[in-house]
Amino acid sequence: xxxxxTGIHKSFPxxxxxxxxxxxxxxxxxxxxxxLVSVVGPSGCGKTTLLRIxxxxxxxxxxxxxWQGAALAGPSRRVGMVFQQYALLPWRSTLGNIELGLxxxxxxxxxxxxxxxxxxEAFGLAGFEHSFPHQLSGGMQQRVAIARTLILKPELVLMDxxxxxxxxxxxxxxxxxxLSLWQQxxxxxxFVTHNVDEAVFLSDEILVLSRRPARVLAxxxxxxxRPRDRTSPASNDLRRQILSLLKQEQVGLV
Ligand SMILES: Nc1ncnc2c1ncn2[C@@H]1O[C@H](COP(=O)(O)OP(=O)(O)OP(=O)(O)O)[C@@H](O)[C@H]1O
Ligand SMILES: [Mg+2]
Numbered sequence: 001x002x003x004x005x006t007g008i009h010k011s012f013p014x015x016x017x018x019x020x021x022x023x024x025x026x027x028x029x030x031x032x033x034x035x036l037v038s039v040v041g042p043s044g045c046g047k048t049t050l051l052r053i054x055x056x057x058x059x060x061x062x063x064x065x066x067w068q069g070a071a072l073a074g075p076s077r078r079v080g081m082v083f084q085q086y087a088l089l090p091w092r093s094t095l096g097n098i099e100l101g102l103x104x105x106x107x108x109x110x111x112x113x114x115x116x117x118x119x120x121e122a123f124g125l126a127g128f129e130h131s132f133p134h135q136l137s138g139g140m141q142q143r144v145a146i147a148r149t150l151i152l153k154p155e156l157v158l159m160d161x162x163x164x165x166x167x168x169x170x171x172x173x174x175x176x177x178x179l180s181l182w183q184q185x186x187x188x189x190x191f192v193t194h195n196v197d198e199a200v201f202l203s204d205e206i207l208v209l210s211r212r213p214a215r216v217l218a219x220x221x222x223x224x225x226r227p228r229d230r231t232s233p234a235s236n237d238l239r240r241q242i243l244s245l246l247k248q249e250q251v252g253l254v
Contacts (some may be wrong), residue, residue, distance in 0.1 A: 002031065002032055002033030002034075002067065002156075002188060002190075003031040003033075003054070003065075003066070003067055003156060003186050003188065003190070004029075004030045004064075004065075004070055004230075005027060005028060005029050005050075005054070005063065005064070005065050005066075006063055006066075007026050007027075007028060007062060007063040007064065008023075008024050008026070008027040008028075008050070008053060008060050008062070008063035009024055009025055009026060009027075009060060009061045009062040009063055010022075010023045010024040010046070010049055010053060010058070010060050010061050010063075011023060011061060012016050013116070021214055022212070022213040023045075023046040023049050023182070024046050024049065024050065024052075024053075024060070024107040024212065024213055024214055025211055025213035025215070026063075026215065027050070027063070027213075027214060027215055027216065028215075028216065029207060029219075030121045031111065031188060031205075032188075032189060033068070033155075033188050034186055034187075034188055035098075035188060035205060036179075036182055036187075036188075036189045036191060036202055036203050037188075037189070037191065037204060037205045037206070037207060038095040038097045038188055038192070038198070038199035038203040038205075038206045038207070039190060039191070039192045039193075039200060039206075039207045039209060040192075040194070040196060040199050040206060040207070040208055040209065040242060040246065041208065041209030041210065041211075041214055041246070041249075042209075042210075042211045042212075042249050042250060043194070044211075044212060044245060045209050045210065045211050045212045045214040046209070046212055046213065047085060047192045047209065048160055048192070050192075050214065051081060051158045051160050051190065051192060052081075053065065053159055054072065054079065054156075054158055054190070055075065055079055055081045056072055056073060056074040056075045056076060056245050057075065057081070057229075058077065059073075059188070062128040063120065063196045064092045067079065067155070067156055068212055069130070069154075071075075077105070077152060077154065078156060079154055079155070079157075079158065080149040080150065080152055080154030080156070080157050080158065081149065081157075081158040081159075081161065082121060082146055082149050082157070082158070082159040082160075083160055084146070084160040084161050084163055084164065085143075086133070086141045086142055086145040086147075087145065088141055088144055088145060089133075090132065090133050090134065091132070092127050092132070092133075093129065093130045093131060093132055093137070094120060094125055094129045094130070094131055094136070094144050095113065095116045095120065095129045095130065096115070096147050097144050097145075097148055098116040098119050098120065098144060098147045098151060099112040099113065099116040099151070100113060100148055100237070101149075101151060101152045102116070102151060102152070105152070107144045108186045110155060113185070115151055115161045116129075116147075116151065117129070119147040119150070122147075123143045123146070123147045124143065124177075125140060125143060125144065125147070128140060132166070135220065137170075138165055138166050138170065138243075139166055139170040139173065139174060142162055142163065142166065142174060143174075143177070145162070146159075146162065146178075146181075155187055156187065156188045156190070157187055157188065157189045157190070158189075158190050158192075159190070159192065160192045161192055161193055161194060162174075162178075162194075163175065163194070163198065164194065164195075171179055171195075171198070175198060175201055175202055179202065179226065180201065185208055191203065192222075196239050196242050196243055196246070197239060198229065198236050198242070200222060200228075200230075200235050200239050200242070201206060201235070203222050203228055204221070204222060205219060205220065205221055205222065206218075206219075206220045206222060206238075206242065207219055208220065208242055208245050208246065210249055211234055211249045211250075217245055217249070218242075218245055220238065220241070220242065221234070222238060223247060224229070
């Protein structure tokens with residue numbers, strides 16, 4: 001097991017004297033290295049909080065996060081995150097955004113430009129290297145955001161609904177693109193999504209979270225070989241199973 005979370009607790013202080021909001025209450029889970037694992041769960045259950053804890057951007061109140069046997073307790077070059085909003089710097093070009101992390105790591109300008117240009121090519125952004133984010137389509141902005149994370153060569157990539165705001169055709173294309181990247185790079189991906197179809201299409205394994213405070217309701221293997229048929233009976237069965245688990249969780253919310 002390469003990523004292991006044990007007994008993770010996290011609460012946020014209540015507003016105006018309200019009791020603390022318990023977001024995670026003893027969550028345990030494990031992800032084997034090299035796998036693409038999706039996390040689905042009701043809105044507001046704590047998915048982003050979970051990723052932020054793994055990325056070291058938010059401390060857990062209790063519990064342990066281990067990556068390859070060593071504690072992750074703060075931001076690390078070994079872990080990269082693609083955020084729910086693209087979080088691109090609007091005043092920087094495509095190249096400027098992609099090389100941001102390399103700049104922060106102190107790499108010389110020529111070296112980081114050369115590396116960023118490789119990513120521009122590989123990510124289908126050629127011709128747009130000097131464009132600013134507002135001049136790019138949603139799919140392109142998201143490719144810049146992914147390139148900016150992957151150029152740092154993290155071993156563990158955390159993705160928080162990266163395709164959530166894309167139209168369905170662009171989303172499908174980005175899913176294929178992500179799979180081809182992952183198959184070449186063989187890194188480990190934890191992919192949060194609202195979209196059950198996306199989880200079934202992409203993942204080796206799907207973790208279904210409960211409503212808040214989140215715990216792992218089910219861990220489902222996706223045995224289908226790739227490339228997958230989105231409409232195969234096996235995909236439909238799995239989708240039905242996950243939707244039924246999520247529906248039970250929604251009942252308690254209304
Ligand atoms: N910094 C914070 N301070 C206070 N409350 C927070 C903070 N971050 C998150 N929360 C609360 O914690 C709960 C879980 O939030 P989180 O963003 O992790 O959920 P999520 O599962 O990612 O939701 P969504 O599916 O809508 O993205 C929410 O009720 C949210 O309001
Ligand atoms: Mg979220």
